[in-house]
Amino acid sequence: MSAPRRPTDPSGLERYYVLTGGRSGPGGSASSLDVATLIVSLAAPVPGMQHEHEDILRRCRDPLSVAELGAHLGLPFNILAVLLTDLLEAGRVEARDPIPAHGAGRGPDLALLEEVLSGLERL
Amino acid sequence: MDLKGFDHPGRPGGSGPRSVKVMIAGGFGTGKTTMVRSVSDIKPLTTEETLTQASADVDHLIGVADKTETTVSLDFGKISLNDSLMLYLFGTPGQERFWFLWNGLFKGALGAVVLVDTRRLASSFRAIEEMERQNVPFVVALNVFPDSKNYPVEEIRDALDIPENIPVVACDARDRASSRDVLVALIQHLKDRSAVAMESR
Ligand SMILES: Nc1nc2c(ncn2[C@@H]2O[C@H](COP(=O)(O)OP(=O)(O)OP(=O)(O)O)[C@@H](O)[C@H]2O)c(=O)[nH]1
Numbered sequence: 044m045s046a047p048r049r050p051t052d053p054s055g056l057e058r059y060y061v062l063t064g065g066r067s068g069p070g071g072s073a074s075s076l077d078v079a080t081l082i083v084s085l086a087a088p089v090p091g092m093q094h095e096h097e098d099i100l101r102r103c104r105d106p107l108s109v110a111e112l113g114a115h116l117g118l119p120f121n122i123l124a125v126l127l128t129d130l131l132e133a134g135r136v137e138a139r140d141p142i143p144a145h146g147a148g149r150g151p152d153l154a155l156l157e158e159v160l161s162g163l164e165r166l
Numbered sequence: 167m168d169l170k171g172f173d174h175p176g177r178p179g180g181s182g183p184r185s186v187k188v189m190i191a192g193g194f195g196t197g198k199t200t201m202v203r204s205v206s207d208i209k210p211l212t213t214e215e216t217l218t219q220a221s222a223d224v225d226h227l228i229g230v231a232d233k234t235e236t237t238v239s240l241d242f243g244k245i246s247l248n249d250s251l252m253l254y255l256f257g258t259p260g261q262e263r264f265w266f267l268w269n270g271l272f273k274g275a276l277g278a279v280v281l282v283d284t285r286r287l288a289s290s291f292r293a294i295e296e297m298e299r300q301n302v303p304f305v306v307a308l309n310v311f312p313d314s315k316n317y318p319v320e321e322i323r324d325a326l327d328i329p330e331n332i333p334v335v336a337c338d339a340r341d342r343a344s345s346r347d348v349l350v351a352l353i354q355h356l357k358d359r360s361a362v363a364m365e366s367r
């Protein structure tokens with residue numbers, strides 16, 4: 044293959060920048076990524092996959108927030124968002140945004156607030 | 167795609183996990199990190215964002231001469247509310263000028279707790295302004311320190327210039343039950359707001 048290849052064994056922050064191919068922030072399907080967005084793997088890692096992608100897939104078998112994932116992997120949000128975009132576009136992970144207090148065009152979700160309240164009261 | 171041997175124990179029958187988020191804001195040193203810690207189920211974590219000089223906006227906002235890179239951390243915790251619903255808590259960076267970094271940090275949040283140290287009321291002015299500007303519903307939590315004076319709530323409300331309908335509660339951010347009660351006050355406030363919104367339709 045003559046095309047430039049991404050490093051498969053990055054170490055250190057500079058290489059993470061290299062690893063994202065110079066893309067500096069989330070775009071496309073990741074532009075809505077939030078620190079509280081839950082990421083769930085839809086596929087198992089495949090051999091030859093970029094190490095970080097593999098790591099993400101493994102850690103997100105159970106849903107994990109973007110913030111937690113970033114903390115576990117030691118990656119800044121912007122870099123992680125780029126990696127997640129790759130996986131989202133490849134259909135390997137699913138992203139679920141936090142439920143806002145007001146659904147688009149709908150009224151305030153009282154049922155959700157009740158659910159949160161009873162969860163807190165059980166603490 | 168190889169899906170074999172790859173099950174989703176956390177995803178019963180299509181409903182799936184859901185999350186909500188609440189922000190813990192307030193001035194420098196008012197107890198944001200402490201509150202996230204005391205009420206979280208997990209050992210609280212920190213996530214980082216790196217500012218580079220690449221962006222002119224950023225450059226302008228930092229205004230720090232010699233620094234080409236600044237790291238701003240965001241601490242967070244989570245509370246499992248039930249089998250499928252998680253509450254994520256995010257303590258905002260003490261320096262509000264970095265909030266812009268977290269692309270839509272407050273977007274999608276149910277609401278916010280603004281922590282106030284009554285010995286230094288002014289340190290939380292910016293946080294309150296920011297909530298009003300971004301239209302984030304909030305409650306004010308007075309974090310009581312040993313040498314805090316007991317000001318009448320009305321005086322504080324007046325000094326902070328917040329309307330009647332915004333709850334002001336006292337708390338000890340180090341205490342789990344007390345921090346939980348602040349979150350309960352916030353959700354209760356959101357319910358009240360909803361009720362008002364329904365009536366005025
Ligand atoms: N007595 C008392 N001390 C507290 C309370 N909450 C926090 N502290 C102490 O106050 C100091 C500041 O608390 P932090 O939680 O770090 O405050 P913060 O808002 O996260 O600070 P920044 O992130 O730097 O803006 C720490 O030394 C805490 O131990 C409280 O309720 N009572």
Ligand SMILES: [Mg+2]
Nearest residue numbers: 198199257260
């Ligand atoms: Mg802090």
